[in-house]
Amino acid sequence: MKLHWLPSCLFLSFFTFAISLTTLHCGTSPSDEVSADASTETAPTDAASTEDGAEATPEGSSGGEESSVAEKPTGNEEPSLPEQAPTEQPPEGSAGIALKGMTQAFAAGSAGPLLKDVEVCLSIPKGSCTKTDEKGAFELPGVPEDKNVLVSAEKETYFRTLYGFAAGEIKDMKGVFMNMLPKTLGSALVSSLGSQIKPGTGIVVMLTSGKEGINMKLDASGAEGPYFFSTRGIPDKNLKATTSSGIAFYINVPPGTQTITTSGSNAEICTHTGAWPGPNENEFLAKVEADSLTVLSITCANKVGYTGLTRNFLDQKPVEGVKVCLEQPKITGQACATTSATGNFQLPEFIEGKEMLLSMEKTGYGKVLHMQGRGQETHFTTGLLPSNMVPLFASLVGTQMKPGTGVIVVTTLTDTRTAAKGLTLSIDAKGAEGPFFLGTDGKPDPKLTGTTGAAIAFFVNVPPGVHTIKTTGEFFKGCLPYHAWEGTERNTFRAKVEGDALTYFSVRCERRAVVYGTASNFVDRTPLSGVKVCLEQPSIKSVKCATSNNSGYFLLSNVPLRSNMLFSIEKEGYMKMVQSIDIDQMTRFNPNLVPKQALPLLANAAGVQLKSGTGIVVVATHDRRGMAATDISMKLSATGAEGPFFIDSNGQPNTSLKGTSSLALAFFVNVPPGDHVVTTMGLHKQTCVALRAWPSTNLEEFKVKVQADTMFSLTVECTRERTRKEGESCLQTDSAKPEYNDCATDLICTKGTCATTLKRYSACSASTPCSDNHSCGVATNGQQPYCFSHCNPDRQDCPSDSFCMAYLNNVGRCLKKCSSDADCGDYGSGSCNPLGSVKICQ
8 A cells, every 4th residue: 555645744756766855744654663572463264374573673774774775764664863963063143943854865666775975055045064974864054944945965976956945844844855866867767758958957846746637837948848747657748737646847947046837727726835935826936056956845725615514413413503614723714604404514615724623613512623634525424412411421431521621532444444443542631531442332441442343532621722642553554644633743643622622533544464375386386385485674674474374375464564575485395585575455475486406497498507506586577457568678787697588488498589578587597695786678668667676776777685595586567658549550460660569648459459548437348448547347326337537535536526435445436426417417327316425426
């Protein structure tokens, strides 16, 4: 499962590997280290037994020197800023605050190692400089709080990088993360667009968080762009607006202060979160300097109109005359409405913010407060308690409410909207009592120490103010805000409390993952028992293992969701196998072990002999559809290694092949142990990215960690240029063109010809498929399949005319909203029907 977008973070991302400027206090995700306590995993009947190995976290393990798989901290192992990094003294008489941060290199697909000796300077206004220490940390003194400032980061072989901060932004930051792009990688990406970087010009990179469909305009003579990145993180000249990657950039921008204007039907207003504001709405200033890269981050939001229904909690009857108000505490502005006789309300449109407060009050009832954030649900059904019933919460747990205090009720759900069981909470409010948890019978039980299937906890006698609540849970990666304000640390959330009022908020908690599969013999595919399967986190020396049962089945549960992990498989009589792997919530892996006696036969077929103490590297190449990616060549940066050898369609090594065949397999033998790099080269304009592989510093480079007498396996995804137009041939019927396999975006190869695919709400079938980022599925009427665009139920990131209905973990389908049958036309049955709190076409 991918990391959720967090509105309070300044996150700048360049190409998919991210040029990022992330506030270290934003709490991106909780710690997911494997527990050091020994335990036994519970598996189905005759399932594998498991064992946890103890972890050790060596000093400085966050610094990227541990191994070649250093990652950008994402909350899993957040780097700690030193009390005092080496700095130069600020000029005499200077005023301001100290800006703490860290610097890191980019690698294609993920972050590279932390960078030492980077010169970080206050460039505008001219100020002091400092250099990063061994762990990439710095502290820059004398940064003005009340001015637009520009901070530069400079190191040989990297683009000089500029970060702009608007007046008032830095004072709210605990720290910043400055990433630097290697010049070779940047040049390669620009070259893929058919252009090149001109000396004396600059690059401007923008990340738009919040909404897709944002366009840019930069009026500067000679500037090229904007170029936008697809959802797969590859620049696509055909795109006219941002995708879910949110990334856009210009190249060859002349030096000076340039104005960038944003527009787009999906965003009515954009605000700065890492940029200088311009003179007008949706305008931003970028300070461009020669041979430098300027990074901007902006947040775009719609104007939203909240709707809802208020009921009496006791009899569920609608309550008329309730005053409902929406406000942003940090911004002047409020939108209010009064509920009708049916208990319904509709608030005027309001600019969506990351911290909003929805209040409901009426004489005779206790006031209710809802925490609300950007991108969260905009429809509420709320139960109001009569004022004399508010003390009920305290009496149920054997205490009494104190006048002038409040109650906080917390709902804890998983990412699939089921109860998050076993979660506990704490609060920083002096005098507050709790947490108290509801049992499965719906009654609070003071003996409970964590949430049950009821998924509800509450605090009583909470003093007025804004308080922080922290969540912890052994079987959860962590929790993210749903109806809540983010806290300043991981797994913390803030809630506003008023006297004699009830504050409600909820969080969504990501479960840890499960890795499972069946181990088999490569030769005859028979299941293998007694295979030891281990997951390793090299950066923190953590190991978690299981053993396959008589059916070859193994299971590792409570696995942290992480990238850049090692998956090792070994059994006596077979060659040990190591796989680089990323963990999502349900990772299935069916390893096939090669008998040791079969390996010399494989080598002999390639005309070589295996040397003891060396390793084998196997590379599989897939296309974006999971099919074989052919004609992919490669090389390995290891002295003495022999290969690559390519497997032909008959399953035999064929020394005459110069690239992968329909079996999409290649291998190297006699590879000395150590860290090496595999570089892929598409013979017909293909480009490969990491699938089950660790990316390296440059495009189409992948890291391998070779061990003696071990096979290292990696899988990459390779795609061709998509240039074939509608009506042109495909499916290798015209191999004279190197891109013969791929039709242009929104076209599909059907019966040997590129044809138009179907988009949202179009009827589809196996012979009439949907376009990219859409799936053909049965609509809610259970009859005609339709094309659905994908979405995230937590963020409700569908177009404004749609509602995101969950159907698998954090994946949903955008269903068309409606108010009457007339809105549906020929969509589905043409009828408008309720689906929970909204109406959709069925």
